[in-house]
Amino acid sequence: GAGVSQSPSNKVTEKGKDVELRCDPISGHTALYWYRQRLGQGLEFLIYFQGNSAPDKSGLPSDRFSAERTGESVSTLTIQRTQQEDSAVYLCASSLVGRLNTEAFFGQGTRLTVV
Amino acid sequence: LAKTTQPISMDSYEGQEVNITCSHNNIATNDYITWYQQFPSQGPRFIIQGYKTKVTNEVASLFIPADRKSSTLSLPRVSLSDTAVYYCLAHQAGTALIFGKGTTLSVSS
Numbered sequence: 001g002a003g004v005s006q007s008p009s010n011k012v013t014e015k016g017k018d019v020e021l022r023c024d025p026i027s028g029h030t031a032l033y034w035y036r037q038r039l040g041q042g043l044e045f046l047i048y049f050q051g052n053s054a055p056d057k058s059g060l061p062s063d064r065f066s067a068e069r070t071g072e073s074v075s076t077l078t079i080q081r082t083q084q085e086d087s088a089v090y091l092c093a094s095s096l097v098g099r100l101n102t103e104a105f106f107g108q109g110t111r112l113t114v115v
Numbered sequence: 116l117a118k119t120t121q122p123i124s125m126d127s128y129e130g131q132e133v134n135i136t137c138s139h140n141n142i143a144t145n146d147y148i149t150w151y152q153q154f155p156s157q158g159p160r161f162i163i164q165g166y167k168t169k170v171t172n173e174v175a176s177l178f179i180p181a182d183r184k185s186s187t188l189s190l191p192r193v194s195l196s197d198t199a200v201y202y203c204l205a206h207q208a209g210t211a212l213i214f215g216k217g218t219t220l221s222v223s224s
Contacts, residue, residue, distance in 0.1 A: 004158075031209075033211060033212060035214070041216075042200075042202070042214055042215060042216040042217055043159070043202075043214035045211055045212070045213050045214070048210075048211035048212075050209055056210075056211050058211075059211070091158050091159075093158065093159075093212070097208055097209050098208065102208075103149070103161035103164065104159075104161065104212055105161075106157075106158025106159050106160070107158055108157065108158060109158055
């Protein structure tokens, strides 16, 4: 597709359930980022994938959060045993990476509500 | 990772020029300076990027002094539609993009 696609756009889940959020990056983009944005707050970095390198997981808030990426394509962010504080918009972005910095393109996000 | 500091909020009126300054005192040699804009209920959007001196595009200008310890995003003749959060980042190619709290710009008529 032309841009970064995230699904679902909205997800309501019960506390304690597991959820999976999907991100389809722009074709050919080797870098992929996940962020969490709570209402009225800034973007909180979660995880960064770059090609075949080990992902930078330094932003994952707890072991309930994990993410995978298949090659240089789709990524899935999984939240296990969801808590109410996990309610937020989860944003995915992708970019080319080269010798010069290039811009990151963001998806529209998945709004997660834990009830 | 260079920490950036920018004002929490700014107010302006339509037609004015707005300058948002970002401080990045511990910027590294390989760091680039990038600004993103975020509207409510949308993901951030790239505005401009630079390494040193001045960069201009159809949306904004970016001024970076020789010591690179700060940068200024300049938005000419703002309109109501420029009301958004603006993020300044200092980062290297091939590393995660870390966003701060950003500057909330409010433009009034």
